[in-house]
Amino acid sequence: MKPMVRTLFLALLMASLATVPVLSQQPEEPEPTPTEEGQEPEEGQRGRGRGGRGGDDAADEGIKPYEEVITDEAETQEGLFKVHQIKDDVYFEIPTSELGKEFLMVTRIAKTQLGQGFGGQKLGTRVVRWVRRGDRIFLRNVNHDIIADPSLPIAQAVADSNTEAIISAFNIAALGEDDAPVIEVTSLYATEVTEFSARSRLQARGFDRQRSYVDRVMVFPTNIEIRAAHTYTRPPDNAPATRGGRGRGRGNRGMAPGSATLEIAFSMIKLPEDPMMPRLYDDRVGYFTDSYIDYGQDAHRSEERRFITRWRLDKQDPSAEISDPVKPIVYYVDPATPAEWVPWVIRGVEDWQPAFEAAGFSNAIIGREAPDDPNWSPEDARYSVIRWLASETENASGPHVHDPRTGEILESDIQFYHNVMNLLRDWYFVQVAPLDPAAQTLPLSDDLMGRLLEFVVAHEVGHTLGFQHNMKASSTYDFENIRDPEWLAEMSHTPSIMDYSRFNYVVQPEDGVPAADLIPGVGPYDKWATMWGYKPIPDADTPDAELSTLNQWALEQEDTPWYRFSTTGDAGSDPGDMTEAVGDANAVEATRLGVRNLERVMDLLIGATSKPGRNWDELEEMYGRTLGQWVREMNHVGALVGGFLSQQRHDGQDGVRFWPVPADRQAEAVRFLNENAFQTPEFMIRPDILRRIEPSGVLARLLNSQRSVMNFLLNPARFTRLVEQEALDTTAYTPTRFLGDLRRGVWSELSDEVVSTDAFRRNVQRLYLDLINARLNGTAEAPADMRALLRGQLNVLDGEISAALSRADDQITRYHLEDARDRVGEILNPTPALNAAAEAFAEQFAESDPFNPYTVHGCWVDFIISPN
Numbered sequence: 001m002k003p004m005v006r007t008l009f010l011a012l013l014m015a016s017l018a019t020v021p022v023l024s025q026q027p028e029e030p031e032p033t034p035t036e037e038g039q040e041p042e043e044g045q046r047g048r049g050r051g052g053r054g055g056d057d058a059a060d061e062g063i064k065p066y067e068e069v070i071t072d073e074a075e076t077q078e079g080l081f082k083v084h085q086i087k088d089d090v091y092f093e094i095p096t097s098e099l100g101k102e103f104l105m106v107t108r109i110a111k112t113q114l115g116q117g118f119g120g121q122k123l124g125t126r127v128v129r130w131v132r133r134g135d136r137i138f139l140r141n142v143n144h145d146i147i148a149d150p151s152l153p154i155a156q157a158v159a160d161s162n163t164e165a166i167i168s169a170f171n172i173a174a175l176g177e178d179d180a181p182v183i184e185v186t187s188l189y190a191t192e193v194t195e196f197s198a199r200s201r202l203q204a205r206g207f208d209r210q211r212s213y214v215d216r217v218m219v220f221p222t223n224i225e226i227r228a229a230h231t232y233t234r235p236p237d238n239a240p241a242t243r244g245g246r247g248r249g250r251g252n253r254g255m256a257p258g259s260a261t262l263e264i265a266f267s268m269i270k271l272p273e274d275p276m277m278p279r280l281y282d283d284r285v286g287y288f289t290d291s292y293i294d295y296g297q298d299a300h301r302s303e304e305r306r307f308i309t310r311w312r313l314d315k316q317d318p319s320a321e322i323s324d325p326v327k328p329i330v331y332y333v334d335p336a337t338p339a340e341w342v343p344w345v346i347r348g349v350e351d352w353q354p355a356f357e358a359a360g361f362s363n364a365i366i367g368r369e370a371p372d373d374p375n376w377s378p379e380d381a382r383y384s385v386i387r388w389l390a391s392e393t394e395n396a397s398g399p400h401v402h403d404p405r406t407g408e409i410l411e412s413d414i415q416f417y418h419n420v421m422n423l424l425r426d427w428y429f430v431q432v433a434p435l436d437p438a439a440q441t442l443p444l445s446d447d448l449m450g451r452l453l454e455f456v457v458a459h460e461v462g463h464t465l466g467f468q469h470n471m472k473a474s475s476t477y478d479f480e481n482i483r484d485p486e487w488l489a490e491m492s493h494t495p496s497i498m499d500y501s502r503f504n505y506v507v508q509p510e511d512g513v514p515a516a517d518l519i520p521g522v523g524p525y526d527k528w529a530t531m532w533g534y535k536p537i538p539d540a541d542t543p544d545a546e547l548s549t550l551n552q553w554a555l556e557q558e559d560t561p562w563y564r565f566s567t568t569g570d571a572g573s574d575p576g577d578m579t580e581a582v583g584d585a586n587a588v589e590a591t592r593l594g595v596r597n598l599e600r601v602m603d604l605l606i607g608a609t610s611k612p613g614r615n616w617d618e619l620e621e622m623y624g625r626t627l628g629q630w631v632r633e634m635n636h637v638g639a640l641v642g643g644f645l646s647q648q649r650h651d652g653q654d655g656v657r658f659w660p661v662p663a664d665r666q667a668e669a670v671r672f673l674n675e676n677a678f679q680t681p682e683f684m685i686r687p688d689i690l691r692r693i694e695p696s697g698v699l700a701r702l703l704n705s706q707r708s709v710m711n712f713l714l715n716p717a718r719f720t721r722l723v724e725q726e727a728l729d730t731t732a733y734t735p736t737r738f739l740g741d742l743r744r745g746v747w748s749e750l751s752d753e754v755v756s757t758d759a760f761r762r763n764v765q766r767l768y769l770d771l772i773n774a775r776l777n778g779t780a781e782a783p784a785d786m787r788a789l790l791r792g793q794l795n796v797l798d799g800e801i802s803a804a805l806s807r808a809d810d811q812i813t814r815y816h817l818e819d820a821r822d823r824v825g826e827i828l829n830p831t832p833a834l835n836a837a838a839e840a841f842a843e844q845f846a847e848s849d850p851f852n853p854y855t856v857h858g859c860w861v862d863f864i865i866s867p868n
Helices: 003-014 057-061 154-160 186-190 339-350 353-358 420-435 446-464 479-483 485-491 524-534 544-557 584-609 617-638 663-676 687-693 698-713 716-728 735-746 759-777 784-807 811-828 832-848
Strands: 075-077 082-086 089-093 103-111 122-133 136-142 166-175 181-184 213-219 223-234 258-270 289-294 303-308 329-333 365-369 384-389 409-411 413-417 644-646 658-660
Touching: 075 213, 082 213, 089 186, 122 166, 186 213, 186 223, 329 339, 339 365, 339 384, 339 446, 353 524, 384 446, 413 446, 420 446, 420 584, 420 617, 479 485, 479 584, 524 544, 584 617, 584 663, 584 687, 617 663, 617 687, 617 698, 663 698, 663 735, 698 759, 716 735, 716 784, 735 759, 735 784, 759 784, 759 811, 784 811
Parallel strands: 329 365, 329 384, 384 413
Antiparallel strands: 075 082, 082 089, 089 181, 103 122, 103 258, 122 136, 136 166, 166 181, 213 223, 223 258, 289 303, 644 658
């Protein structure tokens, strides 16, 4: 049997799939490195002459005696391979038994400079193998993306389409014990190799070999870890570089002109020789996956096959209903973690133990302090570590490394950035300070902060167990349960800690809910999904044999709605899938109650942030967070307009997957926004706060917030859904009715007997015209029906303003209305200058909007994530 076909057959039996987004992303092809005038090409492009990417000098010398290559100067480490360091050069001595075996090569940014991304960022993962051909060793890229049963004729076509690319080539310098080839691999790590490059991530232009080197080598039984300093360059150009600042975890958009030196971590991990049996993915349960295209299925087309990512757990006693695993999942706490937080980190890990009991495993997941042992290293792939990083980034992420053939998770290093504590403090204060006296004074107590850290750790551990976010979870409870103390004590306010449903801002002080129950934990969905993915099915010996049982388990969602997962392909149309939402089964009432708590928060701001001798920066930060929370909650209501409710259903289940939000609920949402978002939120206008922050600016702050809500509401995709709902349903909330309701709400003063506007309302009305101008006259044109109806609304508005002018109560209102009429005429008959203004407005909004829930992704500024 040919080696390629053997590999394909293994992949058919044992599967292959896609990982956490932050882990599975492959680096883009970097641009060719330009050679600056007066400089020679970089060494990384020429090859070092002793192997690497095309150097042939050593070929003339042939294979030398071992002692001439590995001299007395060599520092040798033994493990997966023997690795020798001689000054700046690194040699691999590859056992012949490891040639042809598959390894996972994972590259990350380990250390960086301010503004150049952040430590822990994934660059890519590749399956590789070391292959000998004559006196050379090739590092080849193994692709498991397509397979076919080798007994089928198409298997040869698949093999012919799946040649393993050569990443690097090395001349054999010597032969060790049992003819183990010795090769010098310095060029693989100290020069730029396209497959492992950070260039595109940085948007750099060049790579400087003279300022790049191998810094550290660590060898372990199942992995080799190499750290290298890579220096990238970007010459000055005409366009100023945009770079990420110290801000809230958004990372950078490209390096500034000059140089950037990063520490790149290369992890080479041996894949299991006894692959785990994979479990097929089901869209109804939220696991990360890996996938391949199978040309050997009994179908008239190639089929994608997906397997979930999960740890390998085998029972010590297979006959017991609940048994300890043969090998538990263990997370070690980084020794750099502040001592006061270590117990809380361990609790966050072990919060998942009841979920694994539902899958039949006791003591399946354990948190431990890192041992005081000089031989223990967090770099060792045998250990999963929760890393505490000294970073101003307000973020945390839960990546994992898995076997792409089977989905078996091999290890995980959770990235925990120090300043996520600041984000947690702000969220907790803004959302539930009126409900928890312990949160009404800043800083928070260690016990409360520890509980918040436990919450974050549990969420990130969930990702490393294989779980995706489940934003639908918080919309699957009946709304009245969200304020019920008994329900919350048992079920929490969301059934999944993998939701972005932070703290229960719907609860009111009179509800008597204990503060401990305002924070979500590992919930009923998490326990059920753990059972679905990890519970052994003893009678099944192939992935396909498990399908009947897995389907029966998934059908439990019919009777238990909180077992449901986000619907595949909803494209942001389901208002139950909104991030940062609590009680989104009834977003209008949830937001009404949430705003009541925000009003109470405003009364707490000065007292909580006052510190004798300190400035008012913290007050400004908390005021901004409060305004941001108001925008998010208003957008939860806006999502109802043009929305589709959904449930992931498969063949054999009754009903469709998508159905429109009822028209009366959509109309109620627009009415609520007219009364609460586009009317001035008076409770946010507090001179005692504002005049401590700045001499002026509240008009701009509120306008920016209202702009976020109105722009979200007038999204072209939302309008297109409204048009389709009307086309298919005579009872739908029509786009004409929607735009009419919005116009009448924003311009409600025009129907008054005496017309009067203040500065805040004039701002909103000008905003309305600016957004319509951007939709009609910007380069990104709105859909045809939207354009027609918006022009119709402007014609109606023009008549209403004309009729109202005589009833203006004051001069500024009359001038405002006259200006608005002129503006309507210009929008309907635009000049080139107005077109430019429309485009500038649209671009400014796209770049600057800090509250749009679709602009920030990742795990803690979107919990945030990532995968990923």
